[in-house]
Each structure stands twice: as structure tokens, then as C-alpha cells.
Amino acid sequence: MSSPIKFKIEKKLGGKLGRAGILSTPHGTIQTPAFVTVGTKATVKALSPEQVKDLGAEIVLANTYHLYLQPGDEIIKKNGGLGKFMNWSGPTMTDSGGFQVFSLGAAYGKELSKVTTITDPSLLLPERSDDMDMPKLATVGADGVSFKSHLDGSMHYFTAEKSIEIQHNIGADIIFAFDECTSPVESTRYQEEALFRTHQWAKRSLEYHKSKSQGVNQALFGIVQGGRSEELRKKSAKFLAELSTPDGGFDGFGIGGSFAKEDMSTAVMWVNSVLPEEKPRHLLGIGEPLDLFNGVENGVDLFDCVAPTRMARNGTLYTSDGRINILNAKYMGDISPIDADCGCYTCKNYTRSYLAHLFRAKEMFAGTLASIHNLYFIIHLVKKMRQAILDDNFTEFKEVFLKQYYKGG
RNA sequence: GCGUAGGUGGCAGAGCGGUCAAUUGCAAGAGACUGUAAAUCUCUCGACCUUUGGUCUACGGGGGUUCGAAUCCCUCCCUACGCA
Numbered sequence: 001m002s003s004p005i006k007f008k009i010e011k012k013l014g015g016k017l018g019r020a021g022i023l024s025t026p027h028g029t030i031q032t033p034a035f036v037t038v039g040t041k042a043t044v045k046a047l048s049p050e051q052v053k054d055l056g057a058e059i060v061l062a063n064t065y066h067l068y069l070q071p072g073d074e075i076i077k078k079n080g081g082l083g084k085f086m087n088w089s090g091p092t093m094t095d096s097g098g099f100q101v102f103s104l105g106a107a108y109g110k111e112l113s114k115v116t117t118i119t120d121p122s123l124l125l126p127e128r129s130d131d132m133d134m135p136k137l138a139t140v141g142a143d144g145v146s147f148k149s150h151l152d153g154s155m156h157y158f159t160a161e162k163s164i165e166i167q168h169n170i171g172a173d174i175i176f177a178f179d180e181c182t183s184p185v186e187s188t189r190y191q192e193e194a195l196f197r198t199h200q201w202a203k204r205s206l207e208y209h210k211s212k213s214q215g216v217n218q219a220l221f222g223i224v225q226g227g228r229s230e231e232l233r234k235k236s237a238k239f240l241a242e243l244s245t246p247d248g249g250f251d252g253f254g255i256g257g258s259f260a261k262e263d264m265s266t267a268v269m270w271v272n273s274v275l276p277e278e279k280p281r282h283l284l285g286i287g288e289p290l291d292l293f294n295g296v297e298n299g300v301d302l303f304d305c306v307a308p309t310r311m312a313r314n315g316t317l318y319t320s321d322g323r324i325n326i327l328n329a330k331y332m333g334d335i336s337p338i339d340a341d342c343g344c345y346t347c348k349n350y351t352r353s354y355l356a357h358l359f360r361a362k363e364m365f366a367g368t369l370a371s372i373h374n375l376y377f378i379i380h381l382v383k384k385m386r387q388a389i390l391d392d393n394f395t396e397f398k399e400v401f402l403k404q405y406y407k408g409g
Numbered sequence: 410g411c412g413u414a415g416g417u418g419g420c421a422g423a424g425c426g427g428u429c430a431a432u433u434g435c436a437a438g439a440g441a442c443u444g445u446a447a448a449u450c451u452c453u454c455g456a457c458c459u460u461u462g463g464u465c466u467a468c469g470g471g472g473g474u475u476c477g478a479a480u481c482c483c484u485c486c487c488u489a490c491g492c493a
Binding site: 287366 | 438442444447
């Protein structure tokens, strides 16, 4: 059975794992490397699909867990699938709910996030404390994960099959295997246990997916885990790469986990040196400029991240000279655009002063204009990386950009 | 003019003899945010001093009672409402 997607590598980055390619899906093509816009609940917050398209987005990612809870995957199926439901005609993908195992479980109520700065080795050594008394909304079991809905407290149980079934109903072009996203502060023993589970769930996700004829128009990506261990990361990549059914294996791969900053180079490189070159790789949940450069350089084709839109709604905007907080007093009378080098709708038509006013006045349009800018900035940054690979000047581009972006600190 | 209720930090508004430099909200200043529990969250917010700490000036003005007053008394000024 042939894959619903096709991936063609156009050019490789000399001496590195990076590459530029074209990914074809049932709803259009994506020029990679590419940044995937996050629209968790079947909407890119604060933006219309037209705005999302106009700012350069090629593909949107929604979330299985959120859409299952609200409005329910059957409703989306009844609407003709995710794309039709949200009026986005381009490619789509859904995350499996695996990240919610982390964000509503181990990370719930803690200072843990997707990229952590915890570097104290003592925090990495101890066995995982079985903190049953810590409140959380997700509990991992051998067979699946119990979720307590953050919306109404009701209990829900996700298994690999359940996640895939929901994702079939949602109907995105690319779907992900159910996985357990672990924190880098977990012990090696826990990482091994979690990886074993993730691999079992990957196998079951793939088998269930292939068993449903409905799934043929959807590509399934397996998700590599393994924490910060080179051994586990490579083992995971190998396992998933070799995993197959009579109808084939995974169509591509996600690289998951909660990372430390340096893992963007090391862990990603380990994984991508093992994964089959001819299949696309998606680095899940990563999207800060430095991380994007390191990901692309080490062979990542797709990224998704809430940072551009969340930061935007909170008043933090990307510029070539680094991030600015538009709420700072100094921008109230600043009549320059957010970024003089930016070609987005917001920068072409509005001043920092206006944005500062909208944010202070808590006007809804603030989130819209800021989201347009941040998404444009990040999406086009990755587009520029792609072009730089094609033009054989990636390394120079990276150096020049980062030097200016981080020169302040 | 009489009566009543009030005058507290940028604003609103608690406190009603010591634990008050003063609850809380807003505003303001700054920070965080990486497969979205997020248009959210955290910190600061009288002045000065190097600190867990200390010193000073503060609850309309002035005076008093008291060991001690934003809190009680007197007086003046001002505000709102009611009656003339």
C-alpha cells in the first residue's frame, strides 16, 4: 500500500544532516523545512484561515485530546473532517494527545515545560518519586493513559487505538502515534520504562491504523522518545524505523520529548542519523529561532510550536534584533513598525505605538496583529533557512541571523 | 444655614486603639511563555539604607487623650445627599 504522502529531497546541507525537500499531501504540498502553525482546537487563535494562509502558513496542526473533548471527533467527522470544519483547505496534521500525558501529568502544576533550563545534575539523578499526592490530570498506565478533563473533570481513557480512532475521525493528512512525552528530569530507569510503553503504543498505533481502510488517506508518523540518552534515542529511532506491518511502516517520524536547550543539536542529530533519510521528520513543539536553526541543521523537516501565537497574545514580539515586549513603556510613543525588515501585514500597516495601545486597551485586535507578525516572522525564518540550503549559504545565514538576534544578551 | 454620611497610598475601596507602610481590585513598572489547562502566569509597586533587617515621612489640616492613634475627642477645611 502506497503512502498518502510523498517526500522528495531537493538538496542536502553539505557535511550535515539538513535538507530541503517537498512534502506532498492529499491537501497540498509543503516546502520543507517548514514551520507548522498550531491550531489546537481547530482554530489558530485570533486568526482567520485566510489570515493564516496570507502570512505564509502551509500546514496547520490541531490536537486530538482537545478536539475529542470538545466538540468531539464525531462532530468533526460529520462536518467533513478537520480541514472542512475549520475552513482550512491546505494540509493538516493532528498530535496524538501524547503531549497532554506530559503537560497534564508529570508537568502539571510544576515549573516544567517543553524546553527546560534545569541543568543541576542532582535533579536528574534521583529515582522518580511516586508523588501520588501531587495533583495532576493525567496518569500513565501500562495500557494507556487516564485523563481527567480540564474542562469538566470527567474521566477519559486513551489507548493507542483510541487515539488513532479519534484521529481517523478528525481526518488530518498526517497523524501521530500515541506516545508518552517525558521530562528530562526523569531517571534513566523511568525513561526506559516510558520508552518501552511508547514503543508498544507505536506498534499498536501502526497496526490499528493499517487495519482500518479509512486510514489510507492519512499518513501516520511514529514518535521517537528516549529523553537525553544517546543510547535510548538511537534505540527508539531504530525501533520505529524498522517497525512494519504487511501494509508498511510509518510514513514519517516525530521527535518528541521535553528538551534541554543543547538537545536540539545532540538528541536530534542522534535520532536523524538513524532514521531513514527518505522519510520526513517532525520535531514536535519546537520553535524558537536558535532551536529552529539547530533542528534544520540536524535534519528536521517540520516543526510546530505554540510560541509564536502564545507569545503574540501575551505581547512578546519577534524582531531581527531579538524579542521585544510591546507592553514596555518605551513603545507607547514608538511610531516605527515592529520590525523594519519584516514584510508582514502588521509591519506594513501599523506602528509599535498602535500595537502598544491595543495591548494596553486589551483590544482583541492586538492578538490578531501580533499573531500575524510572529507567525510570519517564524514561518519566513524557516523559509529563509530552506532557501539558504538551496543557495548553499545556510551556515552564513545562521551565523548572521543569530548574531543580530541575540546580540542584546 | 441645619441635618446626615464621608474624607486612607495614581484610582476605587478595606481597616475602625497596638500584630499597619496599611487587605483587595484596577492602573503602573518588569519578567516568563517551545507537540496550547494560556487574550495566561509571576514579581515589584511611600522614600532612603548593603541584608532575613533598619531609618524616616505617611491615612484632609491643626490640636488633644493614651505607654501607643488611620482608628477616640475638639476644631477648621472639603465632598455627597436631604431639608430650608
